[in-house]
């Protein structure tokens with residue numbers, strides 16, 4: 001009977017929660033981004049969740065050898081978590097039931113690295129404790145595409161554009177952010193792209209910014225609102241994709257900096 005109680009899955013969590021004198025308080029669809037050690041035996045898990053945005057949770061015993069969590073709390077694993085509100089500052093995971101094709105994704109190092117990069121991009125975009133189901137869905141879809149064998153470069157651009165969009169940082173690609181003149185439908189170029197300035201600038205509006213060709217702007221514009229099936233069908237290198245990747249990396253970094261400064265400001269203003 002003891003073996004059955006300790007079996008991984010929902011039952012184990014419920015039994016352990018009762019033994020600990022607590023009951024599951026809520027359930028989360030979670031994508032684990034990274035973990036930190038906590039004390040001698042525990043881990044803190046940073047996860048993107050559908051219901052509460054970025055959360056930090058405690059996994060008791062996760063650092064012990066042959067612990068009951070197995071691989072269920074590793075980065076990029078998706079799981080349904082049952083969580084209890086504990087006495088400490090952080091809530092405690094009482095059970096984790098994995099879902100999705102993360103094992104397939106893990107088998108390929110390059111895809112795994114893209115998956116990590118996209119999960120970190122989501123952390124840069126989504127606020128702690130604030131739900132952003134659209135960001136969660138976009139990241140999940142991207143991981144599914146990576147696991148299916150879609151081209152990682154295309155998946156990454158599509159996912160990052162979507163995350164920026166749903167996070168409220170949709171970069172301007174069609175008109176100059178300084179003067180409003182249309183740029184993307186012009187055959188001229190190159191243009192300047194300013195991550196901090198929120199998008200593209202025309203040739204008449206100076207400013208320190210990355211030079212960007214018209215094919216890169218067109219590619220980003222086309223991928224931003226592309227359906228999943230379109231991304232799945234992109235099997236060859238795309239014109240401008242290298243520059244597009246650099247430009248989005250700049251933009252995500254700018255968003256992360258803005259978020260850090262906003263958090264810092266909030267801390268200083270709070271009593």
Ligand SMILES: [Zn+2]
Nearest residue numbers: 176179202205
């Ligand atoms: Zn302009």
